[in-house]
Amino acid sequence: MQFQPLLEEIVATLQPELGAAGQVASYIPALARVPAPQFGIALRTRDGQEAHAGDSTTRFSLQSISKLFALTLGMREVGEALWDRIGREPSGNPFNSLVQLETEQGIPRNPFINAGALAVTDRLVSRFDAKAEMLSLLSTLCGDPVDFDEEVAASEASTGFRNAALANFMKSFGRIDNDVGTVLDVYFHHCAVRMSCLQLARAAGFLCRDGVHPYTGQQLLTGRQARRVNALMLTCGTYDAAGEFAFRVGLPCKSGVGGGIVAVVPDRLTLCVWSPALEPTGNSLLGMKALELFTAKTGLSVF
Ligand code: GLU
Numbered sequence: 505m506q507f508q509p510l511l512e513e514i515v516a517t518l519q520p521e522l523g524a525a526g527q528v529a530s531y532i533p534a535l536a537r538v539p540a541p542q543f544g545i546a547l548r549t550r551d552g553q554e555a556h557a558g559d560s561t562t563r564f565s566l567q568s569i570s571k572l573f574a575l576t577l578g579m580r581e582v583g584e585a586l587w588d589r590i591g592r593e594p595s596g597n598p599f600n601s602l603v604q605l606e607t608e609q610g611i612p613r614n615p616f617i618n619a620g621a622l623a624v625t626d627r628l629v630s631r632f633d634a635k636a637e638m639l640s641l642l643s644t645l646c647g648d649p650v651d652f653d654e655e656v657a658a659s660e661a662s663t664g665f666r667n668a669a670l671a672n673f674m675k676s677f678g679r680i681d682n683d684v685g686t687v688l689d690v691y692f693h694h695c696a697v698r699m700s701c702l703q704l705a706r707a708a709g710f711l712c713r714d715g716v717h718p719y720t721g722q723q724l725l726t727g728r729q730a731r732r733v734n735a736l737m738l739t740c741g742t743y744d745a746a747g748e749f750a751f752r753v754g755l756p757c758k759s760g761v762g763g764g765i766v767a768v769v770p771d772r773l774t775l776c777v778w779s780p781a782l783e784p785t786g787n788s789l790l791g792m793k794a795l796e797l798f799t800a801k802t803g804l805s806v807f
Pocket residue numbers: 566567568569599600618660667695759760761762
């Protein structure tokens with residue numbers, strides 16, 4: 505399949521809609537001032553073919569997409585025991601909700617809501633320098649040096665009262681081992697990683713290759729673990745819109761409020777789209793439309 509003309513066609517189709525609808529995330533100034541009329545798309549196939557179009561090399565804030573890579577580190581380092589403190593069900597609640605944690609004894613529903621990512625981060629902090637490890641993982645996965653946007657990390661920290669509440673609440677149930685401030689600092693930095701669509705399409709490549717690192721050939725996750733990450737992306741990866749994504753797009757996806765969405769076509773390719781204006785669900789409005797166009801035109805789907 506020739507992907508480059510297809511991605512260019514998607515960019516051209518969406519061009520008139522750039523910046524016309526949706527809201528850029530506004531809870532911190534560094535995200536609020538990102539210009540809305542931007543759109544990028546990139547993919548990398550299992551055998552290394554790449555295509556990209558639009559603003560595909562502009563770096564943006566990963567935000568919740570970082571939860572995908574934190575989970576990968578957690579599964580690799582902790583193995584099955586990771587699931588002692590984290591569930592695998594869609595939450596049906598906002599990504600930063602405290603409500604379920606009370607009735608479910610501090611065990612978050614899944615690793616892609618904030619409470620779940622904080623629980624994963626805590627396990628990583630017990631093992632290594634989890635900030636450095638995240639940068640090293642992402643840099644080797646995409647082949648470029650990757651860094652944190654320190655301004656975003658600092659604003660996350662100064663406004664992150666709800667994340668602090670979640671972490672303290674879990675700590676009160678004995679579900680967080682490390683110092684809450686340390687866990688939050690790492691979590692905020694993970695959210696503040698900046699990468700482009702092209703870098704992310706490359707970095708997620710192990711998810712369409714049975715867990716095998718796209719460049720080094722190293723087994724990052726087992727094939728079964730990689731399939732499980734994809735299952736969690738499909739059921740829990742797009743806030744409260746996982747049903748809508750399955751219906752309209754039909755691929756495992758992980759989104760972030762920076763406007764990025766990473767999608768996986770198992771055994772075939774990984775894809776990343778980015779456009780900063782969001783739907784009320786927190787997912788990129790044009791990103792979702794682009795994924796829908798892509799799967800409609802290619803017929804690619806997990807169903
Ligand atoms: N840094 C954001 C938070 O923790 C992440 C939001 C997101 O992308 O879901 O609130």
